[in-house]
Amino acid sequence: MSAPVAPANETFDCRVAFAEELSALAREDERIVAVCNDSVGSSNLVQFQKEFPDRLINVGIAEQDMVGVGAGLALSGYIPFVCGASPFLTGRALEQIKADVAYSQSPVVLCGMSPGMAYGELGPTHHSIEDLSWLRAIAGLDVIVPADPAETRSAVRWAANAARPAFLRVGRFKVPAVTGDRPFTFGAATTLRDGSDVTVVAAGTMVSRALEAAEEAAEQGVSVRVLNMSTIAPLDEDAIRRAMTETRGIVTAEEATTTGGLGAAVAAVVVTERAPVPMRLLGIHREFAPTGATAFLLEHFGLTAGDIRQAAIGLARADA
């Protein structure tokens, strides 16, 4: 009998894989602890709390305290996974992240739960679209955006072993499995589909949409390469340079502001090369979202597979 295969259209909340992997790691290594902000439920830590009540430190609604406490634990030999809704973890505790985690090089794993616009109708206060811009500006902090449950799992395992300051986006908006048997590789983009006309560099929720876009573009005679850029900082610059020589243009797609996230990171590589290629930056352009559910907002901001396809075909044709 062959193993059951998940239907191709099945989608997943990555918090589930995150929580399962974290509990598994905690069983193997007693240094693993979790710190949270009244977010046991929303961080999917119910099982962890049951199994390891002493190793779950819920500080209450106090994100600055949460990150500081995480740093203290890390500096005392523990491996803290600091979990909170991404907007509050990053926005509220930004200075703790900078000073206590990154600058102090305390090996804290910051887990930004439900990032991007996962909290749809709860609005811009609850959206975490600035996180990539903010955190990428901080030295000594890895910024990681897994694309699906399998990659979330391997990124969690990597982070526990790497013992370096890291930020991990843990998605809530459901995504299909896209990474297959390619585990998270720190600092390296993975080529999920090769192509010769245009490259789409995507992260997180945008990866499956980029693959869909590539499929559709192929039908129109445009060959699109899809890179899953799950490490945003430090960026895989070689993969970008290869895309510049092997394809004729680059589209970036992220559920974040383009001001300083993935698009800006890729652009900074592109414009400093001798022969830059044209680019399109898909994302949110310094705007607060109107009211609406996540899927609606992704459409509103031009982040569907169709939008990515259009941008890619536009680049291919403009240059032809």
Next chain:
Amino acid sequence: MLVADPGTAAAWRSFRHEFAEAGPERRREMLRQRANESRTTDLHMIGRAGLGHVGGDMSVLDILTTLFLSVLRVDPEKPEWADRDRFVLSKGHTAGALYTTLAATGFFPAAELDTFAGPLSPLNGHPNRVKVPGVETNTGPLGHGLPVSVGMAVAARLSASSRHVYVVLGDGELQEGSNWEAAMTAGHRRLSNLTAVVDRNRLQQGARTEETNTLDPLDDKFRAFGWDVLEVDGHDHLALHEAFTAPRGERPTCVIANTVKGRGVSFMEDRVEWHHKVPSAEQIVAAEAELAR
């Protein structure tokens, strides 16, 4: 930006007149009835939208109703009136309770409530002052309302205005350190034109406050920061009215309103899972029957 509903605003004005003339029992009944109407409206709104924070809405509605229908010097038809009292809902997740109360006051037509959390609605899951009259500042991340209110109270002082600033805080919310920085500033500056109301329902999102991170003795904490403290039953409208309007001394006032999360709906009362669970159609019918009593 939404605009006022003149009919409701007129009805609200006559309610205020009648309230001013009424004796204590009548006053109590007037507010009780209006608060429960708002509860019912809110439950339907949440049911329709499929999201909301029902427990905290039910908990805070007696406080909001008492403020808007019998205390605040505001004019729904002149939301920008410079000398209006300021009201800040720091626990912004209970936007539903604020929207129903603002609609009952006439700040915008009640029909607008049907759009709550819908695509492009001005009534976002957390309140937005840019789109909704009566909302004084945007809240949602906890621990922001008190510092902003302190700024508003300092501004009233600077411009020699008699306006008063009221801010409603969640109790779990008080775990945010920003509140204590602001409490210190208010105490230091003796901001007697500031009243902070704590919706003390003893529950936060995932557990009881005292099991998560102890807040008690809350009264002593505020006193130590230079505040006067009043403790009342947060569902006793007359006690709330008295606490909100009693003459102020020389310090800011903290009203600890002892409340029950989910108040008024028996199966929601004091149950942590109703923080943001959405009631089914049948549950809304059952709740409505209880609230009509």
